[in-house]
Amino acid sequence: MILKVVISVVCAVSVLTVGILIGHFGIDKGSSAPSWVNDVAKDVDEALIEKFLSEVDNMQIQENLRELTKVPHMATTPGDEQTVKLMLERWRDPETGLDDAWREEYMVYLSFPDTKNPNKVTVVSPSDTVIYTAREKEKPYTADQDDPEVVQPYAAYSPPGNPKGKLVYANQGKPSDYQELNKTVDLRGTIAITRYGGAGRAAKAINAAPYGVIGVLVYTDPLDINDGLMSDINETYPHSWYLPPSGVERGGFSTHYGDLRTPYLAAKEDTYRIPVEDITGIPPIPIQPIGFEDAYVLICELGGEAAPADWQGAFNCSYNIGGPGFKQTSAFNSSDVKLETFNHGELKNSSNVMGVIRGSVEPDRYVIYGNHRDSWVHGAIDPSSGTSVMLELTRVLGKMVKQGKWRPRRSIIFGSWGAEEFGLIGSAEYTEQYFTKLSERTVAYINVDIAVFGKKSLRRLLHENVFLVQVNAAGMESTSVYDNWIKYSNWTSPEHGLIPKMGHLTGAGSDYAAFVHYLGITAMDISYTYDRSKTNARIYPAYHTAYDTFDYASKYIDPGFFSHQAVARTAGNVLIRLADSLVLPLNCSDYAELLEMYLSRAVDLYQSKLQTISISMEPLKSAVASFRSAASHLDQMILSSDLAKETPMKVRRINDQLMLLDRAFLDPLAFPDKYAFRHVIWTSSSAGMSTFPGLADAFAKAESSGQSSDWDKVHYHLSVLSQNIAGAANTLVDVI
Template identity: 40%
Template sequence: MYLFHRCHIMSKGRYILLAVVCGAVAFALGVIIGWFSKPETGSVLTDEDRAALDRYRASIEDADEAISDHILANIDAERIRENLRVLSAKSHMAGTPPDHEMAELLRRRWLENGLDEVRLVPYDILLSYPPLGREGPNNTAVTVDGADPAREYEDTRTLHIEPEYQDDPDAVQFFNAYSPAGHPVGDLVFANYGRLQDFDYLKQVGVNCTGKIVLMKYRSGGRGTKAKNAASAGAIGAILYPEPADTNEPGGKVYPDGWNLPGTGTERGSALLEPGDPLTPGYPATEFAYRLPEEEITVFPSIPLHPIGYNDAQEYLSHLDGDIAPAGWNGSLPITYRLGPGFTGDWSGRKVALHVYTNTTIRRVYNVVGMIKGRLESDRYVMLGNHYDSWVQGAIDDTSSTAISLELTRVFGGLVRNDNWRPRRSIVFAAWGAEEFALLGSIEYVEQFTDIIKERMVAYINMDIGVSD
């Protein structure tokens, strides 16, 4: 019984071994036959197979380091410098003729550089201007018993820019866009950064802002928000200044001898409470779009506001009466910061008069949009954008980025024009208009093309102030 069982197992093992050996021989024979009987390489590929292979090869071309190396090696710093010199030769505030000339120049140069197509995309937007020309009347002044024009002190309005640009007729005076016009007169109160907690503190210590002109520092909040907070506290006018402790490097030289802001300098800027065209909220400001009546707009500040330099702020603060400001409110001006209200000493009884003549008007603004069409996914977009408008010459903000993007169109366009390369996806270059007024050009574009952007935009890269010290 035992022997029979053992012999049975051995016999079964031989069968298994024989089967494995036969299978291995058959597999090897099949491989050999298949190898020597295979057709010539490529003869089994159909046209569809070849097209798929071409698409695959093209899809990895963008990852070719040689292309990246070529782009980096051909970006010319001297060309960027020359672009910057040309583009910042004169002021080009949004909605003005020089601004339109800038848009047309970019359109022409981008086409010359080899982009497949370039369009000017127009919008009719509500913009805000002071009386244009450097000698306009927007200002602050200290008056005798509120009488005007009997002024004891008037703020400095000299622009103090490079001599060759000093007489630029398009260099707009200091102003805050979308400030309502007005001529309030009242005692001065210092309100630090104009935050809600700053006005709460003034109320706690018994400083009443009702009927007053409020002086506030820039930073820690938007211009419109500061004016809104001041109005909520009862103020009838607002003045903003750049505190040198916030803007200047300690011990550094002021412009033009260094980077620090001079005492006569200040910020132009928008006081709009929300970005986008105020007349067409949520939809694009195209030519025939419905527009809200201006009296229904709720994104304007309700009181006049105006920017001054820190030299003028020092004059006002050095004569201010009232309690000493808390330590956290102090800056670096060589004075004792006080809260007010009103003046003391030889300015006792004097008032501050605010003169704002800013007005609003609908102007045409252009976005410049150019494209290099993609080879495989031409309906998928990678966008590089920056704004091209500036308050004045804008060599830093943001003509520096415009100069760089212009050079990039030359390098990328050259690759395409010479048939050396074409991207997998479409590359879109955008130069936005009216950014300084509250991102107007870019927001109107997004409102017009929202669905396409959501479905087809792969990436967006933004440039703003493309320089560093």
């Protein structure tokens, strides 16, 4: 799943750097030198990358997807187990497999509806007669929707319950929405209906409960997903990529990521589990997703006055607030909405499938590439588009290894994560179990979950990343990925001029989260997406519904699978460069550029106020200046060193400085209120400012409360931040 993409800075490193290094690395290769002298100096082989690019086959990806999406494969179901076996079989293939592949199991806390007692949403008259019942399952258009394994739409981790009350429309369920509503409506004992977007899934219920709301419905408004289109006669799937009226977005309704009962501990059989009642960050009241077909019926009957303009969706009626409840002229007048949920929690065994290609020169350096394997239903796009790409990538690389044509300098680890949909569980447990080893040795993590988001006609490549990684994507298509990217999404960097734009991995949208936020590992998330100027769709419309099928993907997302191929080539290209480059293709000066932008914004926003209460921003300024100076110095050293005359220890040392840079920004004490968020630069922020997230949030809170203890927290966070940036700068200066 992908939640949001914040676009801001890109840090592309020209291939030149590495070329120059290699050129200078004129080691005397006389016959009496040990054979490893050549090996340690070897750089990435461009011919091999060309070979890789040419072998990536769109039809193989298509067939991978067909195979992966035969049956629904929700986490820990028999369908999931089938995909585990498929991955193992492929990765153990003697002709095209990896060096090794295995399974790692965790016993994790999941939440399921009751197949015998489906969750129900009804309108109930004062005499307790059911006068309207919402759909329990999506309408079938292909055989896929009729599969008995299609799980009923539900909100994972919603508690069971049967609240009944007057219905109110609460927009997106943000804190400000309930606050606004509460001014005129007594929310106690009501059921709120909210639309997806604006707030996290669980947040819609968590934000509601303090006002006395007893149940929440959530649906996808056609405005937010279908560019307003609603008809399944000719407008929506199977006639287009748009969501049919009965489509429902399922989802994990938890704020934290990782197994909810074993915070910071890998969920093994005997691991201590917190009691279910101590779990935080999940809905305290029942919540249930429904299709817009039903939401339409309910919302258009609501009484009161028209809600503010930005609360209105695409229905051809007024979205009213007031009452609460239905309007007097409605057949539902005086009726309540009743929500019956029968979800239950269960400890289940979830598997990660792991595979490895051992490194030759530096096996103790890891490049990790991963994606989750579990879906909500057939999951053709989410996650199987990514898995299909991964399988094609491992097939091509595995073949080169098996044929003895290639072995990467560094080790490559592949992860097919389990139970991501319930909160990034497989990847989070993996990072908890191997915390130290991964922290010490991982060069970068590459995530390819939803490989292709967009319709072909709209597509462009979008990179989210954490600091830099060159992309040499030339020669992939008639229009290169790079050209296409820079055309549709670019910005002008003070340092590099016009370059493609990348987003930042500030949130926990997919399995990169634990790597970035808990381990401080440089990460990127790669996908082909669509031009947001051409559609308002929040995400591809079949997301998390029973329509996310092979049929949908191959007809409406990527006929011919050329976009999948482009993603496989791009991701593989990046992967090979990270694994094979003599000097890691990571650029610390681009980090400096970002810090300077954040600093300049922070000074604009906060300095004058902070001066009035004697909090100095000088330590932050001085830390950013040291960082810039150290980064420039290191860059200069990389460019100017005559490495030919030096020991391979020097290359290793520089690579360690680059690899460990993100680790320097971790502070387990920086965000006491945010579970497993430790990276002081990339952490998510609610303040919505493009500056240091912790500082922005602390400042916003202090400004709103005015309490001196909150200003103390601003000062504290400023010290934490300055110390971390200065500490990171210290790792970049001459090692001594």
